[in-house]
Amino acid sequence: DQQVKQNSPSLSVQEGRISILNCDYTNSMFDYFLWYKKYPAEGPTFLISISSIKDKNEDGRFTVFLNKSAKHLSLHIVPSQPGDSAVYFCAASAQGGSEKLVFGKGTKLTVNP
Amino acid sequence: GAVVSQHPSWVICKSGTSVKIECRSLDFQATTMFWYRQFPKQSLMLMATSNEGSKATYEQGVEKDKFLINHASLTLSTLTVTSAHPEDSSFYICSARARGAISYEQYFGPGTRLTVT
Numbered sequence: 055d056q057q058v059k060q061n062s063p064s065l066s067v068q069e070g071r072i073s074i075l076n077c078d079y080t081n082s083m084f085d086y087f088l089w090y091k092k093y094p095a096e097g098p099t100f101l102i103s104i105s106s107i108k109d110k111n112e113d114g115r116f117t118v119f120l121n122k123s124a125k126h127l128s129l130h131i132v133p134s135q136p137g138d139s140a141v142y143f144c145a146a147s148a149q150g151g152s153e154k155l156v157f158g159k160g161t162k163l164t165v166n167p
Numbered sequence: 168g169a170v171v172s173q174h175p176s177w178v179i180c181k182s183g184t185s186v187k188i189e190c191r192s193l194d195f196q197a198t199t200m201f202w203y204r205q206f207p208k209q210s211l212m213l214m215a216t217s218n219e220g221s222k223a224t225y226e227q228g229v230e231k232d233k234f235l236i237n238h239a240s241l242t243l244s245t246l247t248v249t250s251a252h253p254e255d256s257s258f259y260i261c262s263a264r265a266r267g268a269i270s271y272e273q274y275f276g277p278g279t280r281l282t283v284t
Binding site: 056058063090095096097098099100143154155156157158159160 | 171173176201208209210211212213216226260262272273274275276277278
């Protein structure tokens with residue numbers, strides 16, 4: 055049973071435009087959410103996170119929005135750059151992040167020049 | 168900082184043999200290391216959590232006798248796939264967490280591609 059779902063396997067965006075990556079979860083015990091970026095032949099690197107007590111967290115060009123009632127979060131990248139092309143994983147954890155991370159399948163983002 | 172390495176980056180072995188994968192934290196002491204497995208187009212699935220000096224905790228459905236994990240030092244954990252079979256072919260990724268860090272503060276290695284023929 056997939057507790058964290060990223061329903062779009064891929065997304066293609068023009069440079070300078072907004073990239074929106076979506077993630078849904080089913081476990082209501084999750085209260086901490088993270089986004090990781092992964093380049094080929096490298097391990098995932100932490101990008102941004104959000105606690106369930108917030109509905110938005112911003113870090114430079116990256117903003118994560120959380121809609122608890124819909125059990126949905128999204129990552130916005132503005133403006134998108136070719137270097138942002140990578141696979142983005144959504145992950146969730148319970149107990150304020152102290153429980154294990156549960157990952158989605160990832161969305162491959164391609165930013166075209 | 169916070170670099171985690173894995174060796175080898177890829178390995179091909181014959182069915183029935185054993186393969187050892189190393190995970191090292193290069194610039195910090197990792198009290199906890201995690202081992203994940205990723206099948207093509209699937210998510211990273213946690214296999215086990217290992218704490219330095221103690222036995223690993225395996226996730227449900229992961230055979231502890233098949234996937235031997237040793238975390239003998241604060242900078243090294245090893246995963247040995249024993250009696251490998253073609254269905255064990257996968258991408259294995261480790262991550263490491265420093266002392267006192269929260270669970271989500273993990274640093275990932277680049278992964279090891281295992282192909283069993």
